[in-house]
Amino acid sequence: MDGLATADGLRPGMLLADARALCPGLTAGPADLAADRMALARLAVWSQRYTPQAATDGTDGLILDITGCAHLQGGEQGLLTDLGDRLGRAGLTHRLAVADTPAAAWGWARHRSAAAGPVLPTGTPAWVSLLSLPLAALRLDEGLRNDLIRVGLRSVGDLQRQPRAPLVARYGTGPLRRLDRMLGVAADPLAPAMAAPSWHVCRPFAEPIATRDAIEAALLLLLRDLSARLEAAGRGARRLLLTCFRTDATTQEISIGTARPGRDPQGLLKLFRERIDNIDPGFGIEMMELAATGTDIFTAEQAGLAMGGGDAVAVMGLLDRLVNRLGEDQVGRPVPRDTHRPERMMELAGEMEGQGVPLPLPQAGAGQKQAQPQYPSAGEGVGNDPDTSTLLNPKPKPWPKPQASRPAPARPRTWLVEGSRPLLLLHPPEPVRMGEGLSWRGRQLAIDWLEGPERIRPDWWQARTGPTRDYYRAQLADGRRLWLFRTVDDRGAWYLQGLCA
Amino acid sequence: MTDMIPTIAALRERLSVLDRVRPPKGRTALSLGLPCLDAALPGGGLVWGGCHEFLPAPADAGCHGFVASLLAGLPPGPILWCRHRDKGDPLGLADMPYGPGLAALGLDAGRLILVRPDTVDDSLWTLEEALRCSGLTAVVGDGVMPGPVPGRRLQLAAEDGGALGILILPPLGRPPPSTALTRWHVVSRGDPPAHEDGGRPRWLVSLLRARGGGSGGGSGPWEVAWDDTAFCLRLAQPLADGPVAAAE
Structure with missing residues (x-):
């Protein structure tokens, strides 16, 4: 609410009709609270010019911890003048205050009388000013504040003079906690906003480059720069995006992903090599920019321990190469799903989503044969940690994507099912004709025996249910075993869904 | 001259290890699950660090079943299964082996890394x-079906890595020769239905070729059946003789 609006009598929380009555030329627009929050966060980052400890406060405030920083701007008064000037030039209406505690500064900035100066003295001398503030300066809930005003407590001082125990018994600890924070009796920590580290490196060239060797050499330099910065932050890249700026003002992009955070320049370059051919340099590339669009905490691992650490790294490296050449949907690990439909029982879990099932690597003392199939445990993958940079990212955060798969059920899932199952599952099922023998793809096949039916119902918990199917296992005269079904609705239509071992 | 003979024998021994005909000292070859199959190979089983080929019959999953039963006997560790789909083949509709079917043969599909390249x-x-x-x-x-040069490359790669390479060939009538260590032919055989104590996977396995020559154990064919209670292979008896032999 700026000075002009206040002068016209407008207040926050007013009805639009009332506001229009006061000020007929008012233009109204919908509030974009997310954008406001982003702008405030950016302002907090900007205000780190005064102190590293800057934090957003509520929806309309900033708190700066200027302990030990004020003298750089000529003392507290000098800092306030400088800050006020800059905010004013940016067109921001502001009220500034300096106090011992964040709560006191909040109250003093918003509720001091017009004649009072912005800077409060240190220690108990400030109490006189603070205790004279109205109760609203304590930043209590509106209901609580109204309750207190109704019993005659109109200022902070009124509250402070009351005996504490009856107050807590009647109104809870809230009012006194706020009071203690304002007067510096209780701690009031800050959560400073930090600028998001940006994982961008770029390299302009004196002459445009066009050859594969030159691109590779430049890419290696970029990777070295980036990995040094990632190493300093203890992180590794999960996704990398290389942007080539061409002389004709167009860009070419290639990206890679890794199954585990990596920062080895040679290893990452190897992944890029498969894609470099996709870059069309045109008349030449004059700048290359490398960005880590996804990073993760890099956990150092010692290779060659009994857990097969070296082997795990080798397999992860192999998976990275496969995924980056063949595509993410071509490589996966089978995961059993709880469903009755045979064709949905096996799903492929991608390696890149960070939800992969842990690899069953050889344990120490391995070597004995396993006679029984192992029951896979409910695989809980390592999740990506949330990216802290979204708060300060000027771009609005995209909507969270719906999860591709249902969350893993709590009980261990297993591949073993009652009844026989095929080794190769045909999907979609092939229609066949059943008469004297079996007719499949124009061939007449003699049936030795037919075993069944095994009735498999659709998933009752799904909204879209298909028909119930009766499954049969058939052995042909030549020894092949097939897995057939027909639906209960149309008993004459047979389908071939798999081949058994 | 006589003292040369042990030397030559030792050199032959070393050569056979280098040729991946026999496993190196201290390591054993992977057993095929039956003594008569192992005895057919000079190494006493499938030698690690080499490629072994398995030739199926058209539109038959028997060969896949036999390979799955072999893989079930491997020491723990991930297994990569790369399936190339031939669009013309009826089996092209199946783009990967099916987990529940593998589990019935003792192989946990959680160990597999499935890859489905297009070309x-x-x-x-x-x-x-x-x-x-x-x-x-x-x-x-x-x-x-790798050609001569890719086949050689695969063999060299397997010697570097030390893993067991298994190639399930496309169902060709007369596949060209290759540098693989062994080549097997596996087809499904009929089994009596379940109510007659049958209905189990049963295969006819024959050894087509083996590097270093056979070891005198013959080249089959052997009729083997999968015992789905003990999770192992056993030699199938011809139906007529089985109960009679047991009675005698």
């Missing part, structure tokens, strides 16, 4: 990269 070139590249990787226990190439 033969990508399949061969995948197999070579995987065979060279030291962390995998076995690499299965399903549906590709």
Whole structure:
């Protein structure tokens, strides 16, 4: 609410009709609270010019911890003048205050009388000013504040003079906690906003480059720069995006992903090599920019321990190469799903989503044969940690994507099912004709025996249910075993869904 | 002259190890699950660090079943299964082996890394990269027939990586010779239905060729059946003789 609006009598929380009555030329627009929050966060980052400890406060405030920083701007008064000037030039209406505690500064900035100066003295001398503030300066809930005003407590001082125990018994600890924070009796920590580290490196060239060797050499330099910065932050890249700026003002992009955070320049370059051919340099590339669009905490691992650490790294490296050449949907690990439909029982879990099932690597003392199939445990993958940079990212955060798969059920899932199952599952099922023998793809096949039916119902918990199917296992005269079904609705239509071992 | 004979024998021994005909000292070859099959090979089983080919019959999953039963006997570790789909083949509709079916043969599908490349070139590249990787226990190439040069490359990669390379060839009538260590032919055989104590997977396995020659154990064919209660292979008795032999 700026000075002009206040002068016209407008207040926050007013009805639009009332506001229009006061000020007929008012233009109204919908509030974009997310954008406001982003702008405030950016302002907090900007205000780190005064102190590293800057934090957003509520929806309309900033708190700066200027302990030990004020003298750089000529003392507290000098800092306030400088800050006020800059905010004013940016067109921001502001009220500034300096106090011992964040709560006191909040109250003093918003509720001091017009004649009072912005800077409060240190220690108990400030109490006189603070205790004279109205109760609203304590930043209590509106209901609580109204309750207190109704019993005659109109200022902070009124509250402070009351005996504490009856107050807590009647109104809870809230009012006194706020009071203690304002007067510096209780701690009031800050959560400073930090600028998001940006994982961008770029390299302009004196002459445009066009050859594969030159691109590779430049890419290696970029990777070295980036990995040094990632190493300093203890992180590794999960996704990398290389942007080539061409002389004709167009860009070419290639990206890679890794199954585990990596920062080895040679290893990452190897992944890029498969894609470099996709870059069309045109008349030449004059700048290359490398960005880590996804990073993760890099956990150092010692290779060659009994857990097969070296082997795990080798397999992860192999998976990275496969995924980056063949595509993410071509490589996966089978995961059993709880469903009755045979064709949905096996799903492929991608390696890149960070939800992969842990690899069953050889344990120490391995070597004995396993006679029984192992029951896979409910695989809980390592999740990506949330990216802290979204708060300060000027771009609005995209909507969270719906999860591709249902969350893993709590009980261990297993591949073993009652009844026989095929080794190769045909999907979609092939229609066949059943008469004297079996007719499949124009061939007449003699049936030795037919075993069944095994009735498999659709998933009752799904909204879209298909028909119930009766499954049969058939052995042909030549020894092949097939897995057939027909639906209960149309008993004459047979389908071939798999081949058994 | 007589003292040369042990030397020559030792050199032959070393050569056979280098040729991957026999396993190196201290390591054993992978057993095929039956003594009579193992005895057919000079190494006493499938030698690690090499490619072994399995030739199926058209539109028959028996060969896949036999390979799955072999893989179930491997020491723990991830197995890469690379399946190339031939669009013309009826089995092209199945783009990967099916987990519940593998479990019935004792192989936990959770150990598998499934790869489905679109082209033969990508399949061969995948197999070579995987065979060279030291962390995998076995690499299965399903549906590709490598030519002479790629076949040689795969063999060299397998020697580097030390994993077991298994190639399930496309169902060709007369596949060209290759540099693989062994080549087997596996087809499904009929079994009596379940109510007559049958209905189990049963295969006719024959050894087509083996590097270093056979070991005198013959080349089959052997009729083997999968025992789905003990999770092992056993030699199938011809139906007529089985109960009679047991009675006698």
